[in-house]
Amino acid sequence: MSEQPQTQTSEQEDEPVRERHLALEQDVREAVWDEDARWLSRTLNRLHPADAADLLEQLSTEDFSEAVKLLGGQLPTEIIIELRDEYREEAVFVLPDEAVAAVLEELDSDDVTTILEDLDEDRRERILDELTPADRATFEQGLAYEEDSVGRLMQREYFAAPEFWTVGHAIDHARDNAEALPTEFYEVYVIDPTHRLKGQVPLGTLLRTPRDVKLADIMEEVQSGITAEMDQEDAAYQFQKYSLASAPVVDKAGRLTGMLTVDDVVDVIQEENTEDLLALSGVNSAEGTDTVLDSVKARAPWLAVNLFTAFIASGIISLFEGTIDQIVQLAILMPVVAALGGNAGSQGLAVAVRAIAEREMDGDASRRAIVRETLTGIANGVLFAIGVALIAGFWFQSAALALTIGVAMFATFVWAGFSGVIVPLSLRKVGADPAVASSVFVLTLTDIMAFFSFLGLATLILL
Template sequence: MSDLPQTQQTDNQDDSGREAHLAFVQDVRDAIWDHDTRWLTRLLGRLHPADAADLLEQLSSDDFAACVDLLGEQLPTNVIIELRDEYREEAVEVLPDEAVAAVLEQLDSDDVTTILEDLEDERRERILEELSPEDRASLEQGFAYDEETAGRLMQREYFAAPEFWTVGHTIDHARDNAETLPTEFFQVFVIDPAHKLKGQVPLALLLRTARDVNLSDIMEEVESDITVDMDQEEAAYQFQKYSLASAPVTDDTGRLLGMLTVDDVVDVIQEENTEDLLALSGVNSADGSDTVLDSVKARAPWLAVNLITAFIASGIISIFENTLDQIVQLAILMPVVAALGGNAGSQGLAVAVRAIAEREMEGDAGRRAILRETLTGLANGVIFAIGVAIIAYIWFQNVGLSIAISIAMFLTFVWAGFSGVVVPLALKRAGADPAVASSVFVLTLTDIMAFFSFLGLATLILV
């Protein structure tokens, strides 16, 4: 069996490196089926938790389940929390209740909530009964908040001190109560007697200040304003806007309830970006563990919507059936106008959805974006209208046909640029998710403009 790895592998491995990595994964499989618990435990303990999780995720479902079953409580807690959702769920499902309860006792409350969310209600209640009443009450409080809110995401361990404490008193208190402090924190939150947040003192400033200075004299204003019922995407935006490492979470009255840390927020940003990217393509899920049935269920509804919009576009074409019967060349050129217009609309849509997610389309910025994308469509329309007119004339030697397709191309590009911004903005105003619904509307509107303008102009000029 090969030695334990000393360095992290990179994405730029050469062929020999990849072969060595595959051989190492095979060593892990062999250790699992040889029941070599000692070797596996040493391996997972020496790897970074994220690297260990990546390694386990490369195993087949049977091998992964066998590994979890073999290690049981020896499976490192920090590795479990680093596993992707579907693997973490499978790991928790394989582990007995006692092992899961032992895992929960070693985690911060936000990570505990993540694992408990994976459990069925009946098993969750059984596992919670294994915990102390105090821990159980704290964890159940997390489930009182809606999913995808700051309250569900936050951890309830934090370090707070009254504003009249001195720096020395604060440091001494932290040392004397080290076991109750969060695993990682970056500031001391300053509170009043009613537990309302007054400010914060960064640890770096705390350690540089003399012991006899009061916290009230050095505390800073809290830049963020995150409440327990705030959507996690909005909370993540505040982290990005103010470059935060952590932030307090309060209730509506300003009482301090918990804190968010950047490691959780990074996951939220990645999840939201992935969700928006998939939604633009009409896909709800793209998980590597999805079955064929899961994929069909996720994609079929959007394909059904596209079927309806395709028939709408076909209805526009049917209006000009007589024109198409007389001029066959129109059928050859129609896809050119629709394809280029659709691509132009998709480009504007992608820019708009990203800008909306980054809060860059508020007020006058939205109007400037509409004007910019419309003028971009106009400029591109001129360029490609000239190009397609030349190609159409060389191909069919028909001036009227070249004029019709060039004007249609120009109008379609302008319309694509305009609708690519207006549609997601309108959907956002209506309370819908622009990333989910915009692409269907933009492509349908662009196709309608392409077919109607091209066939309509051809009918006026050539028939």
């Protein structure tokens, strides 16, 4: 009884916050329309960069571009890097080359790579020409790696120390060279004379240890094994597995080349989850700035594939045209079998794709998943076969029709549970992305089983 007033009170307290936010959004729009760069710059600088980015993203595409033009070099770097991909790309496109070059000089190397990826090749060369040779060489290293590799994501600023250094030596070095160190880091990486990674010392351990203790005596083994060539998704899995805040990145020879931090990994995890979710629905793009043409291009290919598979299912139905002509009730009940079977297959598929993404389908786990989903299909098949049979029998006053749809429903559920797991596992084995291609195959196989079993049984039992 006491929870409802508390909920209402909370909503009442949130209402003024929402109203202030909406009022601020309108003030920003009006500042853009009035070309009031001073007020706009002052307002954005008062906010957290993430909040300022969210505020700018509420503007229309035209107003956002005008806001970036209005601010020019006054648009804080921290806000630019917080913008969503499509807005960041638009901001970089609008800003002059000099402003983009200035932004690059303020960012960590991992964020620099993100900005450079947004540029076309000619403009990238022009902007890199404005940087110092050392900065240019560093930034080009990131672009040399594959697009989805850790090398594109890693930060090239890190704190490394030789194993013979003491705690005091490391602390003094950090204080004397603060500008060369990354803005945030959590470990001191211990290296040998050839720059190979030997271990790491967490900052908490470093600060609690007497100054005269050697780093080699307190360093810990590095749990992760992340290389610059590794896929970003594999690195993200290691962060989840070992609960990491950061991790060193090494080359093929084991030499320390960079550092990966959790803020970048969170973005990878979110992007991969969103990508898999969209792929299961046959969509590969869902940006807020997408045009109608962009949406059509992203969705039409999958709809075309579905059109092809739909005709396969129709072909199965055509095989039993004579049966349907004689028993019209079959046409009424066919969608029931196909719809329930398709939903059951989609449920198993969603569970399997998530488990594959979480590395929970390796070894014996895949066999257990196949058995589990098949048994689940059997259990649900029995339950819904009985329910559908009772409804059909009562509706059409036919025990034979009830038996037909009940058996067909059972077979469809078992097949849906089995194919919902075996299809994504098979696609993974041949090197395809299970999230992208599985739904088409699972739904097609389920429809074929639904129609073939129902109409085939009807031909045998009812005719």
